[in-house]
Amino acid sequence: MPNFHELSLIELKQYIKQHNIKIKHYYIMKRDQLAELLSMADLPEEIKMDKITILQLREMAKERGIRGIWALNREALMNVLFHESLDKNQKYKNDTDKHDDPQECDTKNVRVENL
Numbered sequence: 001m002p003n004f005h006e007l008s009l010i011e012l013k014q015y016i017k018q019h020n021i022k023i024k025h026y027y028i029m030k031r032d033q034l035a036e037l038l039s040m041a042d043l044p045e046e047i048k049m050d051k052i053t054i055l056q057l058r059e060m061a062k063e064r065g066i067r068g069i070w071a072l073n074r075e076a077l078m079n080v081l082f083h084e085s086l087d088k089n090q091k092y093k094n095d096t097d098k099h100d101d102p103q104e105c106d107t108k109n110v111r112v113e114n115l
Contacts, residue, residue: 004035022051
């Protein structure tokens with residue numbers, strides 16, 4: 001295994017491509033980032049998860065006996081398979097739970113206009 005910190009950015013990218021290492025967006029990463037990732041014994045889980053295709057996710061769900069997977073998008077499949085408790089829209093959930101009382105209005109002054 002080469003010393004990745006001594007390789008140039010081009011050499012690092014060639015190494016990744018030749019060895020079919022799955023790192024999402026490796027082509028826009030800085031040299032130091034790539035060298036650090038390649039020096040690790042095992043890639044971090046978030047790097048691995050980013051490269052899993054929807055077909056691979058569906059296959060994993062099928063192997064686990066999960067039904068109703070064909071209607072799910074990639075993000076939903078990731079949530080089902082890896083039990084992510086926080087979904088993207090949860091931060092907005094608190095806002096949608098709030099309801100303002102409607103203002104009282106005079107229903108006698110309602111009219112319909114033809115355009």
